[in-house]
Amino acid sequence: MKKLSILGSTGSIGKNTLEVISAHRDRFKVVALAAGNNIEMLEAQIIEFRPDVAAVFDEAAAEELKKKNLPVEILGGQKGMIDVATLDSVDTVVSAISGSAGLVPTHEAIKAGKNIALATKEALVMAGKIIMAEASERGVSIIPVDSEHSAVFQCLDGRDIEEVEKIMLTASGGPFLKRGPDELKNVTPAEALNHPNWDMGRKITIDSATLMNKGLEVIEAYWLFNVPVEKIGVVLHPQSIIHSMVRFIDGSVIAQMSVPDMKGPISYALSYPERLGKVLPTLDLAEIRELTFEEPDVKRFPSLAITYDALRAGGTMPCVLNAANEAAVEAFLDERIPFTDIFRVVSDTMAEHEVSDGETIEEVINVSEWAKEKAKEVIEAVRIH
Amino acid sequence: MKKLSILGSTGSIGKNTLEVISAHRDRFKVVALAAGNNIEMLEAQIIEFRPDVAAVFDEAAAEELKKKNLPVEILGGQKGMIDVATLDSVDTVVSAISGSAGLVPTHEAIKAGKNIALATKEALVMAGKIIMAEASERGVSIIPVDSEHSAVFQCLDGRDIEEVEKIMLTASGGPFLKRGPDELKNVTPAEALNHPNWDMGRKITIDSATLMNKGLEVIEAYWLFNVPVEKIGVVLHPQSIIHSMVRFIDGSVIAQMSVPDMKGPISYALSYPERLGKVLPTLDLAEIRELTFEEPDVKRFPSLAITYDALRAGGTMPCVLNAANEAAVEAFLDERIPFTDIFRVVSDTMAEHEVSDGETIEEVINVSEWAKEKAKEVIEAVRIH
Numbered sequence: 160m161k162k163l164s165i166l167g168s169t170g171s172i173g174k175n176t177l178e179v180i181s182a183h184r185d186r187f188k189v190v191a192l193a194a195g196n197n198i199e200m201l202e203a204q205i206i207e208f209r210p211d212v213a214a215v216f217d218e219a220a221a222e223e224l225k226k227k228n229l230p231v232e233i234l235g236g237q238k239g240m241i242d243v244a245t246l247d248s249v250d251t252v253v254s255a256i257s258g259s260a261g262l263v264p265t266h267e268a269i270k271a272g273k274n275i276a277l278a279t280k281e282a283l284v285m286a287g288k289i290i291m292a293e294a295s296e297r298g299v300s301i302i303p304v305d306s307e308h309s310a311v312f313q314c315l316d317g318r319d320i321e322e323v324e325k326i327m328l329t330a331s332g333g334p335f336l337k338r339g340p341d342e343l344k345n346v347t348p349a350e351a352l353n354h355p356n357w358d359m360g361r362k363i364t365i366d367s368a369t370l371m372n373k374g375l376e377v378i379e380a381y382w383l384f385n386v387p388v389e390k391i392g393v394v395l396h397p398q399s400i401i402h403s404m405v406r407f408i409d410g411s412v413i414a415q416m417s418v419p420d421m422k423g424p425i426s427y428a429l430s431y432p433e434r435l436g437k438v439l440p441t442l443d444l445a446e447i448r449e450l451t452f453e454e455p456d457v458k459r460f461p462s463l464a465i466t467y468d469a470l471r472a473g474g475t476m477p478c479v480l481n482a483a484n485e486a487a488v489e490a491f492l493d494e495r496i497p498f499t500d501i502f503r504v505v506s507d508t509m510a511e512h513e514v515s516d517g518e519t520i521e522e523v524i525n526v527s528e529w530a531k532e533k534a535k536e537v538i539e540a541v542r543i544h
Numbered sequence: 545m546k547k548l549s550i551l552g553s554t555g556s557i558g559k560n561t562l563e564v565i566s567a568h569r570d571r572f573k574v575v576a577l578a579a580g581n582n583i584e585m586l587e588a589q590i591i592e593f594r595p596d597v598a599a600v601f602d603e604a605a606a607e608e609l610k611k612k613n614l615p616v617e618i619l620g621g622q623k624g625m626i627d628v629a630t631l632d633s634v635d636t637v638v639s640a641i642s643g644s645a646g647l648v649p650t651h652e653a654i655k656a657g658k659n660i661a662l663a664t665k666e667a668l669v670m671a672g673k674i675i676m677a678e679a680s681e682r683g684v685s686i687i688p689v690d691s692e693h694s695a696v697f698q699c700l701d702g703r704d705i706e707e708v709e710k711i712m713l714t715a716s717g718g719p720f721l722k723r724g725p726d727e728l729k730n731v732t733p734a735e736a737l738n739h740p741n742w743d744m745g746r747k748i749t750i751d752s753a754t755l756m757n758k759g760l761e762v763i764e765a766y767w768l769f770n771v772p773v774e775k776i777g778v779v780l781h782p783q784s785i786i787h788s789m790v791r792f793i794d795g796s797v798i799a800q801m802s803v804p805d806m807k808g809p810i811s812y813a814l815s816y817p818e819r820l821g822k823v824l825p826t827l828d829l830a831e832i833r834e835l836t837f838e839e840p841d842v843k844r845f846p847s848l849a850i851t852y853d854a855l856r857a858g859g860t861m862p863c864v865l866n867a868a869n870e871a872a873v874e875a876f877l878d879e880r881i882p883f884t885d886i887f888r889v890v891s892d893t894m895a896e897h898e899v900s901d902g903e904t905i906e907e908v909i910n911v912s913e914w915a916k917e918k919a920k921e922v923i924e925a926v927r928i929h
Contacts, residue, residue: 313796313798314798316701316703318701322818322819327829394829394830395830396829401799404801406826406827407819408819408820408821408822409808409811409812409815409819409820409821409822409823409824410802410803410808410822410823410824410825410826410827411698411800411801411802411808411812411819411823411824412800412801412802412827413698413699413798413799413800413801414786414798414799414800414801415796415797415798415799416789416796416797416798416799417795417796417797418795423794423795423796426794427794427796430794433707434707434792434793434794434796435793435794436793436794437793437794437795438794438795438796439794439795439796440795441791441795442791442795442797444712444779444781444837445779445780445837445838445839447837448836448837448838449834449835449836449837450834450835450836450837451833451834451835452829452830452832452833452834452835453830453833454830
């Protein structure tokens, strides 16, 4: 029986995780749940899954929830998140708090020797070096939950990374794959939130439309699989059936596919190295008829070029990319900047940054805060023009 | 240094095997070569690869070759093939004699404890039960060389077969995928020999056009991977990029791809569990643009239905299918029967067969001989009508 703590249980990944667990109650015990502020949903989850502990990041919401007198210990704030991430009785922490807020609890979980099912890509984007070094030192497994990284992980299946010639991440291309440069300028948040294949959170859906999500995934792959940046490529695959591929030195390519449903990678991360039964519907390729592929258009979607620049710059630059992007996406969702300025805000913020090594979580967080503030300045400057 | 004996060195698989070896001389030593009757090519191979022994199935041709005074021991006949398959100094036998002639040497090689790189699918189609039992008893590995089975083998990569929900073999569909039933009748041998993706021998190219090759591969997969017949499926994939797939119990599908070139599966069979470098050109999916899939049309190409019938009948029935098909393809190549009568000859011959267990190689060979004779009768009867 695997004992789980789920950080971000009311988000898209969290809900899917609980659905998987719900179908395999004999294999998993939910010891703890943690959410940001959605106490209504958290309450329902507490009643259904009977954890020992629940945490709410928003202190006021935590107090609110305590009044319900649920049969569970309720914790609040960042400290509550960390407590839930490091509980003695937990083997595996599902790290699914979106954005940079997931970094500290994930880091603390690793320091406490917990295996990690990792959905919070920001933990690696911001602090990949620290996180992977800590995991290696503690003998902790980090199993990816992102569909692309789960695919790569399944394709590698323990093979020596020296045999890998290229990791090919697939990208749906998002809803604007066919739009010209001028049309892209006028894209609305509502259009951008309407992803063709995946039902995900708001931030990640916009990142998917800008291809910045793929950029963040390139950074995540860089750390997870410990390959040089030249060995990571991206190919557009609008049907999102092949979730990613690995090309080996002999030219043989192993690909992982399924119907697009996050329960696939989530269940693999939970049950690894085994597989659970009947997680996903049967993939019928004859019914799908065709899988298509194309090169990403870096001119219309410069995210990937920006990402490779950030990785080559190294140190804290990927962290700055991430923070600037968070600020830019927020500004776009608030209709303060047009879609195409998201790229500009990110690269203009990066241009202002002097790279440092990023040796501690505190340093990384400070850089991230700096970058958010700087991005806000850039956003204001962009709005004036 | 792996020490190899190559049975069928002048055939399509044999030549590709030597090309792979030629690029990796530091890893492989060719100890023995065996061919049917093409002594001109065999002579060139002897000069290039300097084996200790060479065998020629055709005794007269063997005598002819001896006159050349090459620095190699020359053997002849079935006995020569068996000697080459069982040499003490050999670790691995590449079994690539096409058709039923490959069965006895392959069986003897396994009995002698040699690992097998298996291209001769007839060994499993005719005598799968005997071959696999022998291999298991001797602790011998049988690594598939067929591109489809190599793909499945790579997708499984040591995973427990209990986790497999379905093995999906891909089929190019051959050159006549789009022809209607009436057009199929008038197909000529020259047209059938013109395969769109793979450059192979004559017999296998016709089998590819009738889809009977896929049927034989279903039987081969049945024995190699030890799965019930219901767990083996076929999907048409005209581009021959995905060489086969495995769907696991969680719904995740692992697929193996490459540019279609037999050097891929051959090199994997030779170097397993490692991979050799730079065997195949880089697969560029963005250049290929699309991979398509469709259900096989069992009405126009009844081979798969016939195959599943043969597997369900069990015992010697797959052996009869194979022998009748060999006779029918020969008759088609000699322009004695039309393309569409190949199916009829096979199923009419099967209808005449009373299934037995097929417990010994001798019994299997007798049944095969019986089926060839019976098929010839059927062919004569078909020609008269």
